[in-house]
Amino acid sequence: MSNASWYLTGPDGLRFNWNKAPTFQCPNAGAVTYTAAEDGGEGTWTLQRTEVAAAAAAIGADPVMLGKLLHQRHASFAAGRLRVDGRLTDRCAICGTTMTRKGFRAWIDEPGSDEASQRVASRLGLTGPRTTIRTTWHPTKAQAEAWARHELKRARARALSPPK
Secondary structure (H helix, E strand, O other): OOOOEEEEEOHHHOEEEEEOOOEEEOHHHHOEEEEOOOOOOOOEEEEOOHHHHHHHHHHOOOHHHHHHHHHHHHOOOOOOEEEEOOEEEEEEOOOOOEOEEEEEEEEEEEEOOOHHHHHHHHHOOOOOOEEEEEEEEEOOHHHHHHHHHHHHHHHHHHHHOOOO
16 A cells, blocks of 8 residues: 655755545554553553454454454555455455545654664665654545645744744
8 A cells, every 4th residue: 555645845854745545544453452561561452342352252263362463464564445356445455344534644744853864864865764743634635735735834934933
């Protein structure tokens, strides 16, 4: 699945980005959550979806183990929307569940603070790691782009205004 995006460069190395395609999320991707133990020991996995418990009972499996397997598979590179006859559907390519459409992501990022990573990237002629400052979701690509352009104008106005 491609995360292709556009961006506009702003002051202080800021970038105002928006995705070219909408983001979909499978509800089974978050079938379990992990809570770390306070004493540094083994943490606990908690089942978040009752549908997974019902499916585990139907096949005679441990519900938390099934949830962990779903979680791991959805974290893989192959996770995304299912294609049928060359067309994208709203179904998950991993488990076939109907996915939730989150919309078009728009975000602001800045150069990362790790100087060593920035130096290495610079020597290789690449852009170094970036840190996301703010993320928003929009129903259409046009709205995501409009938000990014609006935030760029605001950032440029702040950069031009004298400090108080």
